Structures are given as structure tokens and as C-alpha cells.
Amino acid sequence: MIKFIVGTHDVPKSASQVIVISPKNNSQDYNLPAGVIKKIEKRIADKENGFFTLYEDDTIRLVSVYAKDESEVVNDSEELRLFGAAVYKALETEKVEEAQLIGFTDALSVCERSLFLEGVSLAQYRFDKYKQKKEEPSLKTVYMDEESVVEGELEALENLVKAVSFAKDLVNEPVNYLDAPKFSELAKEMANEYGFTTEVFDKAKIEELKMGGLLGVNQGSDTPPTFNIFTHKPDDAVNKQPLVLVGKGVMFDTGGYSLKPANYMLDMKTDMAGAAAVLATIMAVAANRLPYYVIGLVPATDNKVSANAFVVDDIITISDGTTVEVQNTDAEGRLVLADALAYAKQFNPELVIDLATLTGAAAAITGSLGIAMAG
Incomplete structure (x- = not known):
């Protein structure tokens, strides 16, 4: 299971950045190339989620655009989970082991952040119990700032993800x-x-x-x-x-x-x-x-x-x-x-x-x- 760490003081230099952009924050605050900012603005105007991967030395910066504002997703929790899952899959594609969430608190509300992290966690599920060769997921650790989650939320999230994964295991078991x-x-x-x-x-x-x-x-x-x-x-x-x-x-x-x-x-x-x-x-x-x-x-x-x-x-x-x-x-x-x-x-x-x-x-x-x- 992915380990979420609250606090940015111990983030290793090797950690890749996940920059979260939505209509709530400004893409110009994150030192992004002008061409990328222009694409972000178009995504938000078209209300179309998306990702841009920037390669920098031995790390990457994954720009994640969540194009809908809070009023449009009040009743659509699954969209936030799927957005989190898409971020996870993009990081897995790049074999990222450690990632830091940037702009997370500004881009998403408390409820949206919780659903996003749930989506990231659930996306890691795989049923390979009976396979001789098991492929371990790359992403191990995600860092975020102190304001990202409320007290006790990560423990509750871990309990929820364990239960959901357990249900999936039961469903996948042969009779x-x-x-x-x-x-x-x-x-x-x-x-x-x-x-x-x-x-x-x-x-x-x-x-x-x-x-x-x-x-x-x-x-x-x-x-x-x-x-x-x-x-x-x-x-x-x-x-x-x-x-x-x-x-x-x-x-x-x-x-x-x-x-x-x-x-x-x-x-x-x-x-x-x-x-x-x-x-x-x-x-x-x-x-x-x-x-x-x-x-x-x-x-x-x-x-x-x-x-x-x-x-x-x-x-x-x-x-x-x-x-x-x-x-x-x-x-x-x-x-x-x-x-x-x-x-x-x-x-x-x-x-x-x-x-x-x-x-x-x-x-x-x-x-x-x-x-x-x-x-």
C-alpha cells in the first residue's frame, strides 16, 4: 500500500513532482513553460482533464489538470477517484517511486482531496495471488503539505482501502x-x-x-x-x-x-x-x-x-x-x-x-x- 507522508521538510530531491491544477489555482505560480500554461488554460476552458509530463534530469514533473470546479462535481465522487487513479497510472508508467503533491491544497477542497487520495490508493490494487511471477508496483511514497488532510483522515482512508481491496480479493477468488x-x-x-x-x-x-x-x-x-x-x-x-x-x-x-x-x-x-x-x-x-x-x-x-x-x-x-x-x-x-x-x-x-x-x-x-x- 502507498505510504502518504504529511510534511514537506523531508522530501528527497529524487521525488517527482505532481503539480495539481484546477480552476481554483493559477498555473503561472509553478514555474511552468509558457506552452504548457497555454495548454492548461485550454483544458480548463474546455472542462477537460489531462496530464502533461515534463522531464527534468532524473525526475519528472507531472502536471495534472482537474478542469471542473467544485460546484460541478458535488455529486460526482467517482470522477475525483478516477482522476486520482489516472495520476497513479501516469506515475506507474514512468516507474516513479516517490512523488510530491504540489498545489494540492489550493487546487482541491478537503472533500476532493480525500477522494483523490482514495483513487490513487485503489488504483494500486492487483490480484496476483496465484501468479508465479509478481510485479511489484513502483510508487511507494507520496509527500504532501500539512494542510492537505485533516487529522485522522489518512488512517480512515487506509482502513477504507484495505476493506475495498479485501472485497476485491474475495470476488477474485475461485470457488x-x-x-x-x-x-x-x-x-x-x-x-x-x-x-x-x-x-x-x-x-x-x-x-x-x-x-x-x-x-x-x-x-x-x-x-x-x-x-x-x-x-x-x-x-x-x-x-x-x-x-x-x-x-x-x-x-x-x-x-x-x-x-x-x-x-x-x-x-x-x-x-x-x-x-x-x-x-x-x-x-x-x-x-x-x-x-x-x-x-x-x-x-x-x-x-x-x-x-x-x-x-x-x-x-x-x-x-x-x-x-x-x-x-x-x-x-x-x-x-x-x-x-x-x-x-x-x-x-x-x-x-x-x-x-x-x-x-x-x-x-x-x-x-x-x-x-x-x-x-
């Missing part, structure tokens, strides 16, 4: 290394490390609770299901009724007897992204000691084909007594989530949010620019 029981064991380890509680129901308990959706989807698998409950309830919680997060934990989805085509089955190890997001969110909330009562619920199983697998026209009874006629065994997410949502009722929650990779058909509506939401 032969991460099935439902292994997910639950890993969740217990995280609970011990981060200070929240985890309760895991095994198959016998799930049967006792008559969670027919989860059990129905699991029928075709030799691996038993689990039902996971994560709880963060600090003494200073501002909400008496919990916020409940429900994550779809289908560890691998073949589609069942409504079998997916081969090309659509690729990457179905990622069908538990909702579960990963819920666990990682609880981790981040606990690590940053946020004063919120939060519960995470994850029904976990895989959806496979066998002589015992559920089939279309089966009638399944959810734990609250709702009966469901199965019309497509590849609609397994709704079945496991139904049991989790029914279980959530007992907590009288203030809010319930479920996170799930339910159907690729939603991309016809949103494309790559958004996510489908119902509620």
Missing part, C-alpha cells in the same frame, strides 16, 4: 479456494481482527429455520450452505434500529438446470460480490469506529447441477411461508435473498439495502455508467 464454509471461516477471522461479531448458521440450523430458498439453490451442491450474520453495535450508536445490509453470496453460479452458455459462465465466481461488499463494509465501519448500528446478512451457497438439483416448476417455501414457483433456476439470487430479507424483519430495521449481482440484463438499461436499483 475451489473460496466456497460458502470457507467464506464463513474467513468472516470469523475478520470479526476477531476488526472487532465486530459474526454468527454462522450451518445447514442443520438453516433447515431448522426452514430457509427454503437457500436450501433449494443448494440442493445440487456437495458443499453445504451457510447463513452469516455480522453485527457492529457500538455503545455510542446514533441509531437504535439497525441498518441492515443483505449480500447475495452465490459463490459460483452455473445457472443450474437453466444452464448458462459457456461464455456467460466465465467469471461466475464473482456472483458473490454482494456478500464480499457487505462483509467489507462492516469491516470498514468497525475499523473506523463509526457510530452506527449495522447488521450484515449473507446467505452463501453455490448453484450447481446434479441429480439432486432443483428444477423449473419446483415449489419452494421461503422461511416466512411465502411459496415460490421456480420458472428459471438461474434466478437463484432472488431465492437466497428472500430468506435473508425475511430474516431481517425480526430486527425491525431502520433501513434495508441488499447488494446483489442479479442479472446481466440490467446492463441493457444502464450500460457501464450505472447500476440498476429497485426500492
